[in-house]
Amino acid sequence: xxxLIPSGIALALVAVVAPAAAADPDPTTVTRLIDGAVxxxxxxxxxxxxxxxxxxxxxxxxxxxxxxxxxxxxxxxxFLASPDPDKRRKLIDELLDSPGYARRMTDIxxxxxxxxxxxxARQKHDPMATWLQTxxxxxxxxxxxxxxxxxxxxxxxxxxxxxxYLTHESVDEITDRVSRVFLGVQIQCAQxxxxxxxxxxxxxxxxxxxxFTKVKSVYVREGAVxxxxxREEVTATKAKALLMVPPSAKAAAPTFLRGAKAAxxxxxxxxxxxxxxxxxxxxxxxxxxxxNRVWYQFFGRGLVTPVDDxxxxxxxxxxxxxxxxxxxxxxxxxxxxxxVRGICNSATYQRTSKPAAGNAAxxxxxxxxxxxxxxxxxxxxxxxxxxxxxxxxxxxxxxxxTRKTKAGERGRFVAFFRGExxxxxxxxxxxxPQALYLMNSGHHYRIAKAANxxxxxxxxxxxxxxxxxxxxxxxxxxxAEMGAMTSHVARATDKRTAYHDILWAxxxxxxxxxxx
Amino acid sequence: xxxxxxxxxxxxxxxxxxxxxxLTGWLPVLAARPAAATARARACIVLWMDGGPPHxxxxxxxxxxxxxxxxxxxxxxxxxxxxxxLLPKFAGQMTHAAVVRGMSTVENEHLRARVHLRTGYRxxxxxxxxxxxxxxxxxxxxxxxxxxxxxxxVADVRDRSHGPGFLGPRHQPLFVQDPKRGVENLRAMVPPPxxxxxxxxxxxxxxxxxxxYQVPLSHTHRSVYERAVxxxxxxxxxxxxxxxxxxxxxxAYGESSFGQGCLLARRLVExxxxxVEVGLGGWDxxxxxxxxxxxxxxxxxxxxxxxxxxxxxxxMLDSTLVIWMGEFGRTPTFKGKGRDHYARAWSTVxxxxxxxxxxxxxRTDASGATVADRPVxxxxxxxxVCELLGIDYETDRDxxxxxxxxxxxxxGKPVRELWT
Numbered sequence: 001x002x003x004l005i006p007s008g009i010a011l012a013l014v015a016v017v018a019p020a021a022a023a024d025p026d027p028t029t030v031t032r033l034i035d036g037a038v039x040x041x042x043x044x045x046x047x048x049x050x051x052x053x054x055x056x057x058x059x060x061x062x063x064x065x066x067x068x069x070x071x072x073x074x075x076x077x078x079f080l081a082s083p084d085p086d087k088r089r090k091l092i093d094e095l096l097d098s099p100g101y102a103r104r105m106t107d108i109x110x111x112x113x114x115x116x117x118x119x120x121a122r123q124k125h126d127p128m129a130t131w132l133q134t135x136x137x138x139x140x141x142x143x144x145x146x147x148x149x150x151x152x153x154x155x156x157x158x159x160x161x162x163x164x165y166l167t168h169e170s171v172d173e174i175t176d177r178v179s180r181v182f183l184g185v186q187i188q189c190a191q192x193x194x195x196x197x198x199x200x201x202x203x204x205x206x207x208x209x210x211x212f213t214k215v216k217s218v219y220v221r222e223g224a225v226x227x228x229x230x231r232e233e234v235t236a237t238k239a240k241a242l243l244m245v246p247p248s249a250k251a252a253a254p255t256f257l258r259g260a261k262a263a264x265x266x267x268x269x270x271x272x273x274x275x276x277x278x279x280x281x282x283x284x285x286x287x288x289x290x291x292n293r294v295w296y297q298f299f300g301r302g303l304v305t306p307v308d309d310x311x312x313x314x315x316x317x318x319x320x321x322x323x324x325x326x327x328x329x330x331x332x333x334x335x336x337x338x339x340v341r342g343i344c345n346s347a348t349y350q351r352t353s354k355p356a357a358g359n360a361a362x363x364x365x366x367x368x369x370x371x372x373x374x375x376x377x378x379x380x381x382x383x384x385x386x387x388x389x390x391x392x393x394x395x396x397x398x399x400x401x402t403r404k405t406k407a408g409e410r411g412r413f414v415a416f417f418r419g420e421x422x423x424x425x426x427x428x429x430x431x432x433p434q435a436l437y438l439m440n441s442g443h444h445y446r447i448a449k450a451a452n453x454x455x456x457x458x459x460x461x462x463x464x465x466x467x468x469x470x471x472x473x474x475x476x477x478x479x480a481e482m483g484a485m486t487s488h489v490a491r492a493t494d495k496r497t498a499y500h501d502i503l504w505a506x507x508x509x510x511x512x513x514x515x516x
Numbered sequence: 517x518x519x520x521x522x523x524x525x526x527x528x529x530x531x532x533x534x535x536x537x538x539l540t541g542w543l544p545v546l547a548a549r550p551a552a553a554t555a556r557a558r559a560c561i562v563l564w565m566d567g568g569p570p571h572x573x574x575x576x577x578x579x580x581x582x583x584x585x586x587x588x589x590x591x592x593x594x595x596x597x598x599x600x601x602l603l604p605k606f607a608g609q610m611t612h613a614a615v616v617r618g619m620s621t622v623e624n625e626h627l628r629a630r631v632h633l634r635t636g637y638r639x640x641x642x643x644x645x646x647x648x649x650x651x652x653x654x655x656x657x658x659x660x661x662x663x664x665x666x667x668x669x670v671a672d673v674r675d676r677s678h679g680p681g682f683l684g685p686r687h688q689p690l691f692v693q694d695p696k697r698g699v700e701n702l703r704a705m706v707p708p709p710x711x712x713x714x715x716x717x718x719x720x721x722x723x724x725x726x727x728x729y730q731v732p733l734s735h736t737h738r739s740v741y742e743r744a745v746x747x748x749x750x751x752x753x754x755x756x757x758x759x760x761x762x763x764x765x766x767x768a769y770g771e772s773s774f775g776q777g778c779l780l781a782r783r784l785v786e787x788x789x790x791x792v793e794v795g796l797g798g799w800d801x802x803x804x805x806x807x808x809x810x811x812x813x814x815x816x817x818x819x820x821x822x823x824x825x826x827x828x829x830x831x832m833l834d835s836t837l838v839i840w841m842g843e844f845g846r847t848p849t850f851k852g853k854g855r856d857h858y859a860r861a862w863s864t865v866x867x868x869x870x871x872x873x874x875x876x877x878x879r880t881d882a883s884g885a886t887v888a889d890r891p892v893x894x895x896x897x898x899x900x901v902c903e904l905l906g907i908d909y910e911t912d913r914d915x916x917x918x919x920x921x922x923x924x925x926x927x928g929k930p931v932r933e934l935w936t
Contacts, residue, residue, distance in 0.1 A: 170803070172802075244802075246802065246851060246852065355729075371731045373733060416693075419674070428737045431689075431690060432690050432743055432747060433700065435741050436700065436744050436747075436748070437701050439701070440701040440702070440705055444705040478724065484720045488717060501706075504717075505720075505721055508714075509725065510733065511725040514725075514731075516729060
């Protein structure tokens with residue numbers, strides 16, 4: 001159980017972020033901060049760091065982490081063959097500029113902003129995804145993104161960000177989410193009683209909730225088309241309140257968490273003031289929460305874990321590093337790509353995930369990289385990347401209509417593979433139904449087609465096996481694996497189905513579903 | 517490392533755990549599994565009211581206090597016991613049921629309360645992840661070589677409170693998303709010899725990865741695949757196919773997912789599954805409590821009473837414990853039109869499985885706000901269920917940290933009035 005420690009540490013947080021330094025576009029600043037702090041700590045704990053990841057391991061990991069999918073077999077072959085000593089740095093830049101980056105960030109942030117509830121499932125989610133994707137592609141800064149979400153108003157078609165309000169049911173639900181996602185703290189327990197750990201009081205909770213009490217629903221009917229949206233209304237209108245407001249929230253005045261009452265007149269808007277406070281470089285929570293989230297995306301755990309429970313008594317594993325990165329992040333104007341670039345170029349991130357010299361038990365000090373399970377999005381997109389082996393010049397490019405079907409399939413796949421909320425990424429969460437799906441579902445035919453296409457192009461069984469390994473595990477087979485696979489083909493009466501078997505085994509393997 | 521092609525013996529599972537780098541120290545203890553000699557029930561069905569159902573609208577009515585609710589109470593088949601007018605069919609079955617009116621627990625937030633009421637411990641206590649009751653049942657009374665998982669959950673909301681915690685992936689629940697569809701993709705796309713060939717290749721790949729990376733997820737992945745393959749190969753998986761039931765039976769259970777889940781639970785227990793949870797969600801009635809509770813009770817009353825009748829007709833009720841519960845109750849008075857979370861005083865119901873029905877145990881005060889007589893903690897509740905199922909909950913057993921702990925927190929004392 002966590003211990004209670006005296007407050008006052010909260011005050012220390014304020015100083016950490018306050019002065020926004022001039023933006024430093026040099027990623028080596030972030031890299032130096034990370035490697036310095038992590039190496040120092042490993043030394044103090046007398047833990048050996050594992051060596052650097054091989055090119056194959058690094059390529060697969062960084063592709064999954066930045067762009068959300070494994071690399072194509074051609075990409076693997078080219079990267080492994082390249083003698084360029086600077087190829088890792090260039091790869092990181094290339095991935096950050098790829099559409100995959102925006103899609104991956106959109107997947108993550110859609111999941112953070114839209115609740116996994118029956119009520120949310122009744123709303124369209126695509127407008128939020130489109131809105132986010134546009135912003136991540138343009139590297140809109142995190143403060144601007146938060147402002148855009150919090151002050152969103154209008155119809156869903158015009159402003160996808162209002163999906164945030166449309167998918168929530170009550171002011172307390174949205175208060176919980178804003179606190180967790182943008183501030184990195186959980187204050188929901190204060191709803192019914194004084195929080196036992198974080199020291200939030202009920203008054204503070206309802207003071208935050210009060211900001212959302214003027215959000216009204218917007219509804220337009222054009223012929224047979226119904227359009228929905230949300231907007232903060234300051235004057236009395238006939239519009240219905242969008243979010244349910246418990247009596248306790250009605251009674252409270254808008255008050256910033258751990259802070260003063262907001263200087264907002266009762267007849268004015270509340271949300272711009274909230275957004276200004278949340279996304280300010282002076283906010284003690286915002287930069288830390290942002291850094292911790294991005295860190296989690298690349299390391300499988302936060303510098304504070306759980307990632308959204310950054311209370312005084314839940315200490316970071318590397319306090320100085322978190323403080324320094326938060327300062328750097330705020331100083332860069334909340335530039336996400338700057339942070340990501342710095343992380344991915346660090347020796348800490350680029351270590352192998354294979355344990356060495358007695359460091360296997362270490363899960364928190366980054367002596368070796370964590371082996372994580374692919375998210376459902378990564379798994380779907382990586383399977384698609386494997387199935388793309390079947391694409392050839394004869395296959396016409398997808399039309400808009402087929403692309404739409406594909407988006408629907410992606411959503412269904414993700415819903416089926418989605419486990420509990422906030423899973424531990426180092427644990428295999430899927431159960432028997434998901435294993436049965438990967439073994440026996442209709443994607444069997446796509447496996448067969450992909451394998452057939454490779455067989456049709458390559459002459460020897462060794463060449464086919466190697467390509468199947470590059471396309472799935474992003475590495476060539478070991479000698480033992482090559483032996484086992486080619487002798488399976490040699491034994492088989494039907495050579496074609498023997499290759500189906502191999503590709504089936506590859507996509508069902510632990511190595512395939514893991515990001516290592 | 518054992519092959520996928522043969523059923524995994526316990527000894528083999530142990531070898532696998534060691535080879536796969538799973539570090540839990542509990543497996544040797546499993547071999548000393550205590551016999552279920554004192555068991556009153558052989559299986560358990562938990563009807564989980566996710567969100568927290570209000571006691572003062574269901575099984576603990578306060579007709580004399582207007583603030584406690586708008587619904588009236590009605591007499592039951594047992595003189596002197598009254599329940600909500602929203603549960604008329606249940607009232608007719610009161611002879612089979614014992615209502616515990618003194619539940620008094622300590623967690624008021626959903627996830628923490630789910631962990632508390634599914635594991636018997638508080639979230640984060642002692643730095644361990646505790647196994648759920650279903651996982652404990654799987655470990656203690658499940659047959660190790662049974663081809664269907666011993667613990668199946670038709671969960672409305674699934675989260676980590678369902679999990680096996682330190683007991684490891686072998687005791688994970690099998691989640692069924694939609695009982696009408698059962699377990700999908702059970703048939704392989706290639707003939708059996710080809711399946712063997714594929715699994716052989718998979719073995720080859722798994723061995724390399726597990727050796728090189730030494731992570732627990734290798735072991736978990738393998739365990740899940742092994743169980744999936746066994747399920748593909750067993751006739752017993754027919755228990756998941758509700759189309760094998762007469763239409764009349766299916767209709768009697770109710771068309772809702774909860775109703776069909778209750779029917780599935782009966783079929784699974786019949787086939788040898790030890791623990792089934794069926795969820796009915798939507799009880800988090802902060803707003804419009806009365807409408808929601810009326811609707812939910814309609815679903816509940818039909819499906820639960822059909823289940824009990826069906827078990828009785830098949831001679832299974834005496835050996836099958838049926839429990840009705842949520843993660844907490846709700847405030848006995850209203851906030852606006854809703855009720856908030858309330859752990860201090862609430863109700864659970866026990867039926868079948870050696871429980872003597874037709875009684876009420878414990879009492880809340882006149883306004884339903886505190887327990888006036890016979891409080892029951894989460895640990896007490898766990899000791900009770902374990903005692904009924906013949907699970908040894910008192911003996912210290914090894915946990916991964918090396919600290920021996922009993923399966924139920926030491927303070928837990930069973931509510932023996934349920935069967936004496």
